[in-house]
Amino acid sequence: GIQVEQSPPDLILQEGANSTLRCNFSDSVNNLQWFHQNPWGQLINLFYIPSGTKQNGRLSATTVATERYSLLYISSSQTTDSGVYFCAVVGDNFNKFYFGSGTKLNVKP
Amino acid sequence: DAGVIQSPRHEVTEMGQEVTLRCKPISGHNSLFWYRQTMMRGLELLIYFNNNVPIDDSGMPEDRFSAKMPNASFSTLKIQPSEPRDSAVYFCASSLVQGLTDTQYFGPGTRLTVL
Numbered sequence: 001g002i003q004v005e006q007s008p009p010d011l012i013l014q015e016g017a018n019s020t021l022r023c024n025f026s027d028s029v030n031n032l033q034w035f036h037q038n039p040w041g042q043l044i045n046l047f048y049i050p051s052g053t054k055q056n057g058r059l060s061a062t063t064v065a066t067e068r069y070s071l072l073y074i075s076s077s078q079t080t081d082s083g084v085y086f087c088a089v090v091g092d093n094f095n096k097f098y099f100g101s102g103t104k105l106n107v108k109p
Numbered sequence: 110d111a112g113v114i115q116s117p118r119h120e121v122t123e124m125g126q127e128v129t130l131r132c133k134p135i136s137g138h139n140s141l142f143w144y145r146q147t148m149m150r151g152l153e154l155l156i157y158f159n160n161n162v163p164i165d166d167s168g169m170p171e172d173r174f175s176a177k178m179p180n181a182s183f184s185t186l187k188i189q190p191s192e193p194r195d196s197a198v199y200f201c202a203s204s205l206v207q208g209l210t211d212t213q214y215f216g217p218g219t220r221l222t223v224l
Contacts, residue, residue: 043215095165
């Protein structure tokens with residue numbers, strides 16, 4: 001299967017700071033998604049981004065499929081951004097989702 | 110819309126018992142997904158359905174696990190017999206577009222504890 005590595009594994013920020021989360025994958029993919037799981041366990045799909053750049057408020061994501069990585073940018077972080085951010089990719093067979101182990105973010109007031 | 114609904118929210122059972130988890134996807138969505146999350150293995154896609162038809166069940170860990178989607182508004186994930194290592198949070202998600210290429214909306218999850 002496809003190996004998905006996320007970095008850093010843990011990140012502590014002061015409210016208002018910016019951050020970049022990285023997702024590397026080992027093979028060509030047809031789909032890449034970013035998810036956020038809040039401290040209460042709720043999962044939310046942030047971006048579907050197989051290539052290019054997308055923005056949604058203070059969050060943006062860029063995927064460079066040819067170089068096999070994706071970046072998630074969080075600007076002006078807020079305490080509500082805390083939680084775990086997962087990256088997941090779909091291989092060329094379109095049938096399997098491969099998840100990274102996540103980046104745990106803690107934004108302190 | 111009420112979002113994806115899962116029941117029960119918490120389930121505690123004893124080893125060997127049958128467990129049935131339920132999911133109601135968002136109305137009009139065409140794909141439904143079952144995930145499992147554990148500390149050891151992280152998030153795993155177990156199975157997904159397009160238009161009520163199972164597409165890929167390669168993530169189902171063992172024959173003890175089975176999933177059905179008898180209609181567009183209901184799905185079950187059954188574990189029989191359950192074992193302590195099945196303890197996890199099970200999420201159901203649905204998406205409008207078929208397959209893995211669309212935004213998925215997750216339910217709140219079912220926390221299963223097998224004693």
